[in-house]
Amino acid sequence: MQGEYRFAHRHIISMDDLSVSDINHILQTADSLKEISTRAIKKVPTLRGKTIVNLFFEPSTRTRLSFEIAAKRMSADTYNISATTSSAVKGESLIDTARNLQAMGPDAIIIRHASSGAPNLLKNHVQASIINAGDGTHQHPSQALLDLMTVKERKGRLEGLKVAIVGDITHSRVAHSDIIGFTKMGARVHVCGPNTMLPPGLEAMGAVRHRRVTSAVRDADVVMALRIQKERQRDPLIPSLREYATIFGINREVAALARPDALIMHPGPINRGVEMSPEVADGGQSVILEQVTNGVAIRMALLYLVLGGSD
Amino acid sequence: MRGAHPILLENGRVIDPVRGVDQVSSLLLLDGVCRLAVDYDRLPAEVERIDLSGKWVMPGLIDMHVHLREPGEEYKETIVSGAQAAAAGGFTAVACMPNTKPVLDAEAGIALVADRAREALVRVYPVGAISKSSQGEQLAEFGEMRRAGAVAVSDDGRPVVSSQMMRRALEYAGNFDLPVISHCEELSLSQHGAMNEGELSTRLGLGGIPNAAESIMVYRDLALAALTGHRLHLAHISTRESVALIRWAKAQGWPVTAETAPHYFTLTEEAVGRYDTRAKMNPPLRLKADVDAVIKGLKDGTIDAIASDHAPHGELEKEVEFDRAANGIIGLETSLPLALRLVRDGAIGPARLVELMSVNPARILGVPGGTLAEGGPADVTVIDPEREFTYGITDVVSKSRNSPFLDWRFTGQAVLVIVGGRVVLRR
Numbered sequence: 223m224q225g226e227y228r229f230a231h232r233h234i235i236s237m238d239d240l241s242v243s244d245i246n247h248i249l250q251t252a253d254s255l256k257e258i259s260t261r262a263i264k265k266v267p268t269l270r271g272k273t274i275v276n277l278f279f280e281p282s283t284r285t286r287l288s289f290e291i292a293a294k295r296m297s298a299d300t301y302n303i304s305a306t307t308s309s310a311v312k313g314e315s316l317i318d319t320a321r322n323l324q325a326m327g328p329d330a331i332i333i334r335h336a337s338s339g340a341p342n343l344l345k346n347h348v349q350a351s352i353i354n355a356g357d358g359t360h361q362h363p364s365q366a367l368l369d370l371m372t373v374k375e376r377k378g379r380l381e382g383l384k385v386a387i388v389g390d391i392t393h394s395r396v397a398h399s400d401i402i403g404f405t406k407m408g409a410r411v412h413v414c415g416p417n418t419m420l421p422p423g424l425e426a427m428g429a430v431r432h433r434r435v436t437s438a439v440r441d442a443d444v445v446m447a448l449r450i451q452k453e454r455q456r457d458p459l460i461p462s463l464r465e466y467a468t469i470f471g472i473n474r475e476v477a478a479l480a481r482p483d484a485l486i487m488h489p490g491p492i493n494r495g496v497e498m499s500p501e502v503a504d505g506g507q508s509v510i511l512e513q514v515t516n517g518v519a520i521r522m523a524l525l526y527l528v529l530g531g532s533d
Numbered sequence: 534m535r536g537a538h539p540i541l542l543e544n545g546r547v548i549d550p551v552r553g554v555d556q557v558s559s560l561l562l563l564d565g566v567c568r569l570a571v572d573y574d575r576l577p578a579e580v581e582r583i584d585l586s587g588k589w590v591m592p593g594l595i596d597m598h599v600h601l602r603e604p605g606e607e608y609k610e611t612i613v614s615g616a617q618a619a620a621a622g623g624f625t626a627v628a629c630m631p632n633t634k635p636v637l638d639a640e641a642g643i644a645l646v647a648d649r650a651r652e653a654l655v656r657v658y659p660v661g662a663i664s665k666s667s668q669g670e671q672l673a674e675f676g677e678m679r680r681a682g683a684v685a686v687s688d689d690g691r692p693v694v695s696s697q698m699m700r701r702a703l704e705y706a707g708n709f710d711l712p713v714i715s716h717c718e719e720l721s722l723s724q725h726g727a728m729n730e731g732e733l734s735t736r737l738g739l740g741g742i743p744n745a746a747e748s749i750m751v752y753r754d755l756a757l758a759a760l761t762g763h764r765l766h767l768a769h770i771s772t773r774e775s776v777a778l779i780r781w782a783k784a785q786g787w788p789v790t791a792e793t794a795p796h797y798f799t800l801t802e803e804a805v806g807r808y809d810t811r812a813k814m815n816p817p818l819r820l821k822a823d824v825d826a827v828i829k830g831l832k833d834g835t836i837d838a839i840a841s842d843h844a845p846h847g848e849l850e851k852e853v854e855f856d857r858a859a860n861g862i863i864g865l866e867t868s869l870p871l872a873l874r875l876v877r878d879g880a881i882g883p884a885r886l887v888e889l890m891s892v893n894p895a896r897i898l899g900v901p902g903g904t905l906a907e908g909g910p911a912d913v914t915v916i917d918p919e920r921e922f923t924y925g926i927t928d929v930v931s932k933s934r935n936s937p938f939l940d941w942r943f944t945g946q947a948v949l950v951i952v953g954g955r956v957v958l959r960r
Contacts, residue, residue, distance in 0.1 A: 238736075317852055337854030338738035339808030358856065360738025395738060422741070423732025457725070 229527045233352040235341045236361045237402040245407060249371050252516070252523035258295055259518055269298035272329040272529055276302045277319075278355070279335045284490060284514065285355050285364075289332050292521035298329075298529075316340060317347050324348040329529055333357070351528040359393050365489055366399035368520040370407060372513050373444055376485055381408030386438045386480070387429075388470060389448025389497055390419040390459070396489045397448055401429045414438035415448075415470060418459040435470050442480040446487040447472045447497040463496050473499040477507070485509050537911075537954035539563045539577040545585030545915060549592060550884045551892055551904035560590060562911040565954040569907045585915055588948065591887050592905050593625025593912030595894035596865060598689070598714075598768055598792060598840035601627075601657070604645065605634025610845040610932045612646060615865070616653030618843070618931040620957040622866040623947025625912040626656035627843075628898055631667070632690035638662035638673040643681035654957040655950075656912070658684040658900055660714065663702045669694050672705055679709040684898045687714035689768055692750055694720060700757050707763040712790070712897055714766045717750035717775070718816070727856045729802040729817040737808065739855060742817050748774035755782040758789050766897055767791040769842050771816040773826035780835040790897050791830075792838035795864060795871035796937070798827045804937055810851045810858035811937040814844070828880050837893040841868040845933030863931045867924060867938045873916070873945030883918075915949035920960075922946055 229247050231239065240248070258266055274293045276286050286302065293300045314322075316335070320343075323331060330351040333341050338358030345352045356362040374380050385404050391397045391413050401411045405428035413424060414432040424431055432438035439445055450466060460466045477486060486498075486508040494500050503510060540562040547558050561568040563577065601615035610618075612629070619627045629646065631637030637646060643659045650657035661678035665671045667688040675686055686706055693699040693715070706713045723746040728734050730741020751767060755778060758765035770776060770793045779791050796814065801821055804812035812818055830836035844861025851858050872890060875881050881889070891914075895903030901910045923942050926934055950958035 315849075315853060335854070337856045339855045342808050343854060358738050359740075392735075398736070398738060421735040422730060423735040426732045427736065 232528055233341070233345055234363050234524050234528060235345065235352060235354045237363050237366050237399045237406070240363070242406055245367070245370065245403065248367055248520070248523050248527065249374060251527060252367070252371055252519040255522040255526065256516070256519035258522070259515070264295050265297060266295065267297045268526060269293065269296040269529055272298040273327065274298045274300045274330045274332065274525065275323060275328045276300060277323070277331050277333045278303065279305045279333070280356070282334055282355070285334065288514070288517045289355060289521050292518050293525055295518070296522055296526065298525065316343060320344050320347040324350065330525060353524055353528065356395055359395055359398070361399045362395040363399050364517070364520055364524060365396045366403040367524070368513055368517040369400055369446070369487060370403055371516045371520055372487070372509050373485060375512075375516070376509060377443060380404065383409040383443040384412060384441060385409050385444040385446065386412045386414065386442040387446045387448065388414045388435055388438060388472060390450060391415055391424065391448070392419050392421040393451055394448045400446070401427050405429070412438045412442065416460050416466070435476055436479055439472070439476055440479045442484055444485045444487060445472060445477060445480050446489075449489065449491060450493055450497055467496050471497055471499060472502055474501055477502050483507075487513060490514070537565050539580040540951065540954065540956070541571065541576065541580050541582045542590055542913065542915070543582055543584050545588045545590035547590045547905065548883050548887050549905045550887055552906065555884055560905060560913070562913065562951060562954045565911050566908050567905050567911050569905070583949070587917070587919070589883060589916040589918060590905075591914045591916065592891045593902050593950070593952065594623050594869060594890045594914045595626045595628070595898070595900070595902060596624045596841050596843065596868060597628045597838055597894040597898055598794075599627045599629050599843035599865060600632065600845065600861070601629040602633060602845055603649065608932070609847055612649040612653050612657055614932045615843070615845075616655045616657060618863070618865040620654045620950050621930040623869040623914045623916065623950055624655055624865065625914060625950060625952045626658065626900065626902060627865070628658040628660050628684055630660050630687060630689040631662040636662050636667050638665050638667065640674065640677040640681045643678045643683045647682040655952050658682070658898060660685045660687050660689070662686065663688040663693055663713065664698065667691055669698055672701060675706055675709050675711055679711060683711065684900055685712045685714050685766070687716065687768070689714060689716045692716050692718040692720060696753055696757065699754060700761060703757055703761040703763040703765065707761065710899065712764045712766045714768050715750070715754045716768050717747050717754060719746045719749045722746035722749070726817070727813065728805050729819050731802070731820070733802050733805065737805065744772040744774055744819065744823070747772050747816050748778060751775045751778050755779070755787060755789055758782075759785070759787045762788060765789045769794050769797065769816060769840070770827065770830070770836060771797045771819050771823060773823045776826045776830040776835055780830070780833070783835065790837040790893070791835065792840040793827050793831065793836050794840060794842040795868050796862065798824055798831065798875065799871050800937065808855040809937070810853070810855055811862060811935055813855060813858050813860055814842070814862055815860035828875065831875070831889060832881055832885070837889070838897065839868065839872050839889045840894070841865050843931070845931055846935045847933055851935050861935070863929070863933050863936050866930060867936060867941070869916070869947055870924070870943035870945055871938070873918065873943070876918070877944060911951060911954035913949070913951040914947055916945060917948045918945045920944070920946045920948060
């Protein structure tokens with residue numbers, strides 16, 4: 223690793239906060255930690271004695287589990303708080319929850335919350351490191367980092383790649399983090415979806431906007447479909463899932479427009495037959511399960527880096 | 534008024550555009566009224582002579598749009614505490630909006646405010662609701678509210694959704710010569726928003742409120758003012774499109790006036806920064822082009838008044854996730870210093886400032902003041918245009934502290950405020 227470089231972040235909240243060097247360092251760290259998960263005894267003592275709280279105000283299976291496995295593989299003690307068991311349902315404010323958690327001295331709090339900016343608020347009221355596991359429609363940095371890791375592993379580089387992201391960009395925190403992350407690393411992100419799902423200002427973030435999925439996907443090195451999140455749609459954005467699947471779904475014909483060695487990605491969970499057809503999701507170019515595997519490595523790296531574990 | 538003793542204001546620059554006056558002169562305040570012809574040989578024995586060299590002497594400033602939270606949310610503000618903040622900010626009168634708990638939608642509520650106002654440092658004029666509980670379904674009793682002291686009607690805080698309801702309100706208000714103050718917001722466009730819609734809202738992952746959410750409703754209400762011929766006043770104008778529409782409507786001779794708030798000519802959406810809830814208000818802070826258009830509107834007469842939209846909130850409402858935070862900021866103590874920035878920048882002159890903050894609010898609401906006329910009320914605001922100060926958190930007079938202007942450094946502040954001949958602020 224670079225001689226003078228030091229990872230200086232105590233919190234991981236937004237891809238905006240990370241420099242190219244930071245991202246490279248995280249990817250390298252994840253790469254070196256990934257091997258632990260292939261051992262017979264998948265545990266190292268790196269974070270022994272560290273207390274990590276998973277504070278999830280939104281339902282989540284894979285992200286919460288991924289963080290928990292990452293923490294446990296490094297011997298940290300983990301505790302899970304979900305919205306259904308937390309004081310949130312009793313009307314306690316986020317700040318009060320934070321202060322109470324702080325009084326118990328956790329080293330890191332991993333938060334998922336329906337409100338954009340909730341991790342920023344939490345950060346101001348606790349001493350623990352904050353890792354954003356998805357806030358509202360703002361950011362999901364660990365997902366973007368695992369996407370970068372997956373693409374870099376397969377392609378050997380990020381610079382100069384064409385990355386197509388198709389779906390509800392407005393309501394996707396994954397898309398926001400990916401656009402910033404891939405662009406920062408020298409890839410070009412092309413987005414497409416119904417115009418009702420494309421927010422203003424994408425160009426300023428570095429993305430190229432397309433009206434037709436065919437032009438977004440053509441010659442792409444990476445094709446990512448986003449989950450149509452019915453639970454996030456508070457106003458009518460599309461006439462029907464059927465029409466969405468017909469016009470914006472990634473099926474075999476659309477996928478064939480990308481480069482022959484293009485990677486097919488999805489942040490999960492997939493609505494099969496809506497944003498992606500089963501034969502594409504399960505096809506030879508799909509790296510969807512590698513994304514999940516790399517997720518554990520990325521989260522190990524993030525916890526290791528923010529908690530300053532010793533080698 | 535109680536506590537009034539004769540006061541001679543000497544050597545100040547008297548700025549009174551209604552009389553066409555802008556010159557150094559003296560003013561005697563006697564028995565609660567102004568005396569313009571000062572006979573130095575026959576001054577009252579107990580007169581206090583105040584030397585105001587270098588100061589500006591203006592008719593008392595009137596903030597025609599504040600929220601005083603009483604009744605119902607006295608932990609945020611009361612009529613008495615809000616009036617103290619008003620005096621500290623240089624105002625001699627305020628008009629308070631009816632979105633209290635319960636809503637001021639009938640004679641009893643207006644009478645309660647009028648009663649509490651007797652203990653307030655400045656004049657407090659209640660605004661009554663347009664509709665019962667501001668639900669937009671049934672007209673409130675304008676006639677009885679007028680008799681109890683209401684000076685205008687408004688469902689401020691929420692728009693009147695039904696165009697027919699707004700039409701009826703304008704027609705019926707005409708019977709009582711009450712201006713109808715409209716909060717222009719097309720809810721179906723704004724309801725999921727937390728800030729201005731654009732690149733920044735996308736980056737922050739916050740729901741956006743487009744300019745059209747305001748300007749659509751501005752046009753609707755302008756059209757209804759033209760249809761009914763009755764006086765419409767548009768509250769807290771924030772967008773370039775609204776300014777253009779109002780300019781056009783005035784050129785048609787339509788009976789409309791408009792106000793903006795200091796934050797709309799001072800701040801842009803950038804103030805939201807990293808989810809700073811002190812920059813969350815409705816309408817939201819916009820872009821530089823909107824700020825510029827609002828300032829142009831203040832200059833050219835399109836916008837008639839500066840009003841603070843003083844909206845006190847406590848930690849409960851503001852120290853929370855951005856999308857869950859309440860809208861609004863306190864403004865009584867920073868409104869004049871922010872307006873004085875426009876004067877220092879050369880955007881408006883001192884006389885225009887008096888029009889925007891005294892003459893026009895008095896005229897729109899039909900209340901006394903707006904000029905220092907012989908025999909008129911001795912409501913006077915004296916400004917030291919060179920006085921420098923920092924608005925620190927411990928300086929806040931309001932019960933609430935939700936201001937994006939904390940720790941700002943200002944030049945220009947009220948140093949003497951007189952209501953009915955009685956000194957309510959002296960610095």
